[in-house]
Each structure stands twice: as structure tokens, then as C-alpha cells.
Amino acid sequence: MLEKLGRNLPCWCGSGKKYKSCHMAFDEKISHYKDMGHTVPTHKMIKTPQQIEKIKESCKINVAVLDAVAEKICEGMPTSEIDRIVYDTTTKMGGIPAPLNYEGYPYSVCTSVNEQVCHGFPSDKVILKSGDIVNVDCSSILDGYFSDSSRMFCIGDVSAEKRKLVQVTKECVELGLEAVQPWGFLGDVGQAVNDHATANGYAVVRDIGGHGCGLEFHEDPFVSYVTHKGQEMLLVPGMIFTIEPMVNMGSAAHVTNRTNGWEVSTRDGLPSAQWEIMVLVTEDGHEVLSW
Ligand code: MF3
Ligand code: CO
Secondary structure (H helix, E strand, C coil), X not given: CCCCCCCCCECCCCCCCEHHHXXXXXXXXXXXXXXXXXXXXXXXXXXXXXXXXXXXXXXXXXXXXXXXXXXXXXXCCEHHHHHHHHHHHHHHCCCEECCCCHHHCCCCXXXXXXXXXXXXXXXXXXXXXXXXXXXXXXXXXXXXXXXXEEEEEECCCCCHHHHHHHHHHHHHHHHHHHCCCCCCEHHHHHHHHHHHHHHCCCEECCCCCXXXXXXXXXXXXXXXXXXXXXXXXXXXXXXXXXXXXXXXXXXXXXXXXXXXXXXXXXCCCCCEEECEEEEEEECCEEEEEEC
């Protein structure tokens, strides 16, 4: 729900201008979509220019951390070493790894190998071997602002079948990104992702997905990949969210580790891949903030 604001009061965006000469027409346009039955964003989901600057600084750390991982990750490395690289790089740059102690999550990063879908625990006992595919999911906090993105890495000699899964999943994110535009809909993104995955014979995980991000780690809206073009939340300039489909080679079904309550794996044991980007909706399209 958009809060009503007096015409002569300062605009909610922090510009210092009067509402009527700043975001009033913008809010009226959003209300119009709402009247037509669409779900629309709240003001909290629409970041101000000052907030966007701060979030971009956080994203710079996140990208640098992933770059540091990319430089060092190799066959024979235990995933606990990735956790160390992430913690050290983030804190050296003045940030805090967002996963650490998040709802009890015990590490600085998620490392999900092969059939692991997401939230894989870094471990001394998980040694990366030739043929593995691994998702490294980094999230950072800088000055209270959040960033979140992940990449896949192919270790040594990976089968053509698994390399294709990794590549197609990346293409899914790229196609989802192309669908991000102001006054479009979140379902445009979901459908673009899903169409490409299913056209390649894969299945997209249904109940775990992307999210608004920036002022908090996980904000509304939920970004699903089983949605349809022209449906779901209206996209407006200033919204920031992640696109992070988990694409399974076999069925979309997954199971959660009963011992730790976090690690998610495919039920059929077949590989799963995920890439995650954080994107800003702009006046004329979109801008990738973290990848
Ligand atoms: N980075 C993941 C995401 O994309 C979240 C990990 S949750 C954690 O939303 F608790 F494991 F950190
Ligand atoms: Co995320």
C-alpha cells in the first residue's frame, strides 16, 4: 500500500523537494496500476538515490569477494577454505558477511556442491574434486546496507552434461535480467527464466527464490520463477531485487538436511545449478549491481 502524503510536504524520496513537484505523479501512476488489480510495491521497496548509493558500495564488496574466490578456487580445496576467503576479504574491506549468524546460519558463505541446491555448509570434509560444480553464494553488509549474489564454478574436468546445466542456468538469469524494465512485471522475469530452463529439459525449484534486497538481507517481493508474463508485482524505478533461480537437471523436488535444517539437495540426487544477480530497476531499464 502506498502511503498518502500531503502535496506540500517533503517528498518521501529524500530529495528535499515538495511531494507535488517530485514523486506525486509517480505515485499516482502506481495507484493507477493498483486500481487495475495489479500488485504494486510499497515505498520501502523503492530505494532513494542516497540508499542506492550505499547499496552499491555494499555490492562492490560482494563482487570483490566473489572475485577473490574465483581467483583461488581449485581442485583439492576444502569448501571451508572458501568460507575463510569470504570472511577475510569481506572484513578487510570493512564489511560483514551477511549469512554469518543469520537466523542461526553458522558460516560466512553458502557453498553448494553438485546435487546441493542451496545453503550448503562449507566444510573441511568437502574437498572440491575434478568434475564438481559448486555454487558460491556471497552476501555482504556495509554500513547496514546489504548485497547478495552468487556464481557457479566448474572444478577441473566437468562433464558436458553438467557444464550445460551451469551454462543454461546462467542464460536463465541473463534472460530474466533482460525482462527487467520499469512498468513491467515480476512475472515477466519469472516466465523468461522458466521458459529457458524447461526448453532445455530442466526444472526450476518452485518455493525458493529471489527477494528484494538492500535495506535488509531479504525483503519483499519474493521473486518466483514459476510466474507468468504480465503478472505479479509491478516493477518501478528504484526497486532492487535478486534473480537467483535454482535449476535442476532432474525433478524440481528437493529435501532439507534433517540434522542441520539448512542444506537443501535435490531429491533425485541429480545436479542443481544457481547463479544470482542483484538488479536495480532504472528509468529506462535496469542496472546490475552485483554479480
Ligand atoms: N545468499 C542466500 C540468498 O540468496 C541466502 C543465504 S541465507 C543464509 O538469499 F542464511 F544461508 F545465509
Ligand atoms: Co539471495
